[in-house]
Amino acid sequence: MSSDNTQSTNLNDEIGGKQTEEGLENSSPQRSSPAELVDAINLVFGKQTHNRAIHAKGIVLEGRFIPSSSAATLSKAPHFQEASVPVTVRFSDFAGIPTISDTDALANPRGMALKFHLPDGSETDLVIHSFNGFPAATTDEFRELLIALGYSGPEVAAPTPADTYLATHPIAKSFLESQQTPPVSYATLTYFGVNSFKFINAQDKVTFGRYRIEPEEGNQFLSAEEIEKAAPDYLADEIRQRVAHAPIKFNFRVQIAEQGDKIEDPSMAWPDTRKLVDVGLIEITRVVPNSDAAERALLFLPAKLPEGIEPADPMIEFRNAAYIISYKRRNDIS
Template sequence: MPLPTDQKLIALSEQLLLQFDAIFGLNPGFRPVHAKGIMLTGTFIPSSESATLTKASHIMRESTPVTVRFSDSTGIPLVPDNDPNANPHGCAIRFNLAEHVHTDIVSHSTDGFPVRTGEEFLGLLRALATSDPKNLAGTPLEAFLGSHPKALAFVQTPKPAPSSFARESYFGVTAMKFTNEEGVSRFGRYRIIPEAGNDHLEDAAAAAKEPNYLMDEIVKRVAEEPVKFKILVQLANDGDVVDDATIHWPEDRKVLELGTISLTSSVADTAHEQKQIIFDPIPRIDGIEPSDDPLLELRAAIYLISGRRRRSAPAN
């Protein structure tokens, strides 16, 4: 994945990383957000209808090996899994197509995003860095949320703790353009839905959990039986906005099943592997293209810049 040549994009990416560092502190060798995580491996099997949507190579095969990283929010490597700030949780999926050839899905457990552009996101982070979220009155964060209703709605969306990473749904933030072998294209957003069903905890039950309950539980669970998710795509209708992550499409839009992920083992040296892997929110594969959402190129740049920084950090 090459570093973008757009100097304005690079500068904005670096400014955002500085704000993450200001909010969460410097933690060499870890991600600036979703720092705490765990990785598992398994297999993706496409559905019978998936080829009607896309000609992507992992859809044309019988199966494809996958690597999946579940994570807590924040850039704090030791954030307790039951800390409310650990939500929304992340789910990043890598389809391993060949040696050094892959395509990824990056998702989190709240459907949507607080802002449309990178500049707005920088404004949100700057407000957060100079405010106490527990005492909002008169703070820059209160002013930002007051002038950005979509951000306020995202902040106010309930984010209950799941009983397991395997009992949570995850959502792609941005729309992608899917094209099949006949050249027909549709825009859609990913949904990763657990076959075991969603299961969320009451606040008191979450508070009583151990600090690493999610990380420990998923390792135990996958050792006993496969952990399965359906990968779905909610399809946009003609006229739907496809370049704004803050806009939800109506629930009556068609949802197509892309396939099933079956996770069968945890990664042995998970700390080392998490330090090395750099997920890419841009698909970079024939049959799935990015939309014109302005967050995509920015997120890809941040992931790459922070990933290189993470890899170059001294071994712990």
């Protein structure tokens, strides 16, 4: 991991002096392995046989990404140019529990994963969720949180390991306690890319940013009365009906970093005053015929990037490796 950390520190040098000083806080070598992170997730939700370790319950749809005229000014990536490209989209609930009710608190934050099918036959992926931030600055911290949660429960005397951990980690506590109420639809949520990327355009201009995908119909949530009446699988039922009626549209944007923003720390949301660049429109047109089979077969790799986009946060590579391990386990691949 040392080479990744050196690269990330150099990226911070390009943003500015204050960024470099703050970025050094996260430059210590990674202690845990991707396999250990997946094991820690299993400790919380149980080991999955055929489903993802986390975000186990979901639905797969298809559509296209139509780049805006300003996309190419940000990056020379092929899907940021003039032509539209097909996309595969998976929406999901947070927990690693495939039978979780959509109204359960553990269903938040919701996930959105996208696979862009590029003109040359290759693919690039993006995995984001409906909360502007992450409960930990590093994967080591995230694993520590998961272990604390896994060894806590109603039968454990207070203070539980989770109580002790959260007492000294206010960002993780806020993440767990400030989630939104259930949405009207997967299509009525804003999704945030908490990891930062380095965008390079055809003139070699470098910009650092985070993705943000916003619904054209705005954010909409269920009332208390609607939550009481909602079926356990209402989100999949709702989006099937919605997309059968009309395409679902999201505005695809990138939030631009400024001096002092923590590029390497996904737990720190950047101010809403930061510039947003419109890079295109995501238009979802149908549910795939066999969503369950598609879910198991799909592997989203956040570090699978085309020329013109690079990781600017070491967590991206680590997530990538953990997703491969989870995929192999649910497909019995050694």
